[in-house]
Amino acid sequence: MIPASFAYHRAASADEALSLAAEHGEDAKFLAGGHSLLPLMKLRFAAPEVIIDIGRLSELSFITDEGSAIRIGALTRHHDVEHSELLAREIPLLAHAAGQVGDPQIRHRGTIGGSVAHGDPASDLPAVLLALDATFVARGRAGTREIPAGEFFRSLFETALEPGELLTEIVVPKPANGAAWSFQKFTKRAIDWAIVGVAVQDDRIGLINMGSVPLRAGRAEAALAAGEPVADAAAVAAEGTSPGSDIHASRAYREHLARVLVGRALEEARSRS
């Protein structure tokens, strides 16, 4: 429960963070809210030699209306996403889901960008952002690039970010029908990671903890596109997924939950719209 020793740098600007990252290369990790990285370090599952603390970069904490999309700074706290009136009005799925992350203490520390960059399939927001068809903006020494959410998550804790690249913004297009959403997070306890979770926006379905990466329920979405009823789409929700078995749930149970929760989520999204 005590991390291995590490060097600590606090970046005063995104530019400084990037130059520190370039200087220390693969030995360095960015620290945002710390709610994913620090537990891993305390258990010594992660032992980065250099920590670059970006937690105070207020330039990366914002929620702005861009007309057809909303731009969210990577260091925006879950609490601020949860309580954004703009998001509540335009993208209620995201505001609601941010309010389901962890507990109030975690939501005051944890950031949307940290949650995305960590690449944990059990986290809530990556699957939500998949269902929202979001785009992630990354900045490196070479410049800025945009990565669609669907191409961002590569494998367990692995993302499309290059070493030294910093996730700076999340761009979420306003949904055609903002009200057509549902978020089903299935846990044993309120503070747990989801055993399985489902985020639905319109007919896009994001799945939490149903594989090594957050993913879309492709077969179920295809069924909906083909005009099949919700029950039939839900019945194929686990196809193409590869959830793990652990002490919290077996693979078979996760697959079952995905079917039940996708069905419920689609029903709820439809009843709202």
Place this chain on the structure above:
Amino acid sequence: MSILGTRVIRTEDPRLLTVGGVYVDDLRAPELEGAARLTFVRSTMAHALITGIDASEALREPGVAAVLTAGDMDDLPPPPPESEGGGEGGPVPVGGPWSEPLLAADRVRFVGEPIAVVITDGGYQGEDAAELVSVDYEPLPAVVGARAAVAGESLLFPGTSSNVPVSRVPDSVDDSPFAGCDVVVEQDIVNQRVACLPMESRATAAAYVNGKLTIWHSSQNAQLCRLILAGALGMAPDQMRVIVPDVGGGFGAKVGIDRDAIIVAWACKHTGRALRWAETRSENLVGMTQGRAQLHRVKIGGNRDGRILAYRLDVIQDTGAYPRTGGFLPGLTCLMAPGVYDLPEVQTSFRVAVTNATPVHAYRGAGRPEATAAIERAVDLFAAEIGMDPAEVRRRNFVAPDKFPFATKTGALYDSGEYGAALDKVLAAAGYGELRAEQKRRREHGGPRQLGIGVSTYVEITAADAGAGESAKLVVADDGTATVYTGSSAHGQGHHTAWAMLVQDELGIPMDKVTVIHGDTDLIPDGVGTYASRSLQLGGSAVHKAAIEVKDEGRHQAAEMLEAAEADIVLDTDTGLWQVRGDPDTALTWAQVAGHASGGTLIADVRFSADRPTFPFGAHVAVVEVDTETGKVTLLRHVTVDDAGPVLNPVLAEGQRHGGIAQGAAQALLEEVLYDADGNPLTSTLADYAAITATELPSFELVSSETPTTLNPLGVKGIGEAGTIGSTPAIQNAVVDAVAHLGVRHIDMPATPERVWAAIEEARAQ
């Protein structure tokens, strides 16, 4: 008017809620200035021979003063001879070939077992250096679970012929009492292993102060710590002082002092250095003793009129890697096996099995919740089989109120009880009839959210070691203040409030002039401690007795001062003034009376012990909603009657009930210590060990009921464990009840969503 029975706010809380408590790791005693940190090197193997320990790399690290192993422990007395072990108040291990070392020498038997200690200037250095101590293992087959232990294919202890150090199994089984029954039901039931999980994990500091080995330890009883330490280190008790500061919960796991803390004391003695140790939560979840861990086989027989004729309970106790308490836990389970029922025939047996897991010891209830869980499930299984309402079956089998004191077939003597009245009260408060109607409506509607109603009725044994009693010394000084020195060790219960109330009630000295001191063997050499729901009935009765003695002495002094006969002297307990009866002008204060006594103090130093244990009882109703599509259980309501005699302070008693119910609910629904097939713990963080939180719990509905005992002057029984004992089976029964109409007969604890879903699926497939 007496202050007893009134809602007095805890005097402890302003400090705890503002500046905070002072726990062992917070201590800034000058003697601990510059103390070194002690860090354990723990086994990463469940069962293995140790073939080598290499500390050379660790010793080269900055700040490392020493790495000590079993090879350095040449100054210890020999292990105790083999015995049956036992004991709630004083854990007695099974010795001889089953002995538990301090640091493991040639063999490890559970992941987390201490192998070496690293002594460093700072804690961070210790953690790094401990990683560098290299231990060579030769793996042995791990014995995981009590059944594998009993099968005995791999033995844990050389020189023994089985993994069962203690057992009480009859030579032959008499099945005849079941032969005449209309219905006989049998069931295997798991009472799973759970973590005790106090908020404050284990912590110890040690230093030589004025030639005395002084130990600061987070414990439920300082005096027992000293006794155990004296035996373990081969020292005289008066060469040691044990101080217990604020303690953040114990739940049985902090009775006395355990192996790791004894090692800290030994290391201090061995090196002469002041040392501190405070474990991390991950260490706590593998190193601190755990609870329950029983496998039950129940057999219950009776007639279709609801009368139960015979009950058998066979227990296998997983005691973990070392039999620290012999057969004490399953022995209590068997003693309490018949519960609140007047049964013509009760049969019990137990076997204690060693496994490659963290040792098991007392956990809130310690053997009693297991007994209640078994019979309350059995009664529900029987009720389901004969198609009778489970509350009605209970009513038809209770020990009748006119049968007390009631001797059970298992050898307990229940002092007093009103079991039927408790059940009626709780059913009325819960609105049992309406709940059943709502359940019927939901079943007919057929949706996924079904209602379950669970009932449990219980009796438990508190102050099981009543004869050991408790000490109290009361000193009234010539400034009018009173000081209580109690052997009963506060660790969250509210002793300071309760003891001050007892003094005010008897002497009229206001609570704010009463100081309560506990947990220091120099100040209170003789004390027993807090466990087994014994504090108020023994420690409180001792304070009460001391107050009466001080009052008698005060009367004597006042009589002298007022030149009146003692019989004419009265104490007004509202004002705390002494006077000659009918003559208000003669009023004397306690300060004056104490000042007149020799030495300027009035002192009573007493011990109170009771003839027998007391038997609180109660009834719980749990209401759950089960999502039959996912298996998720939501506890909607929990209604209880917990009768422990007259309530001294409802604030304290309700607090005990709340905490107990929450812990009982946790076992029913969430908590479980798990190991993989190689004996590796799978629940050694709080992300994996599902401790219950407030969001999973409803507001509890507490119904009052007070049936006194005659075994102590306050008429009180223990309330500390009651909530835990009653709630677990009520909730488990409610979960099964919610899905009984789908063909489910039993679901083991914890009733996790997957387990409930699997039970429904299995029933549907049949």
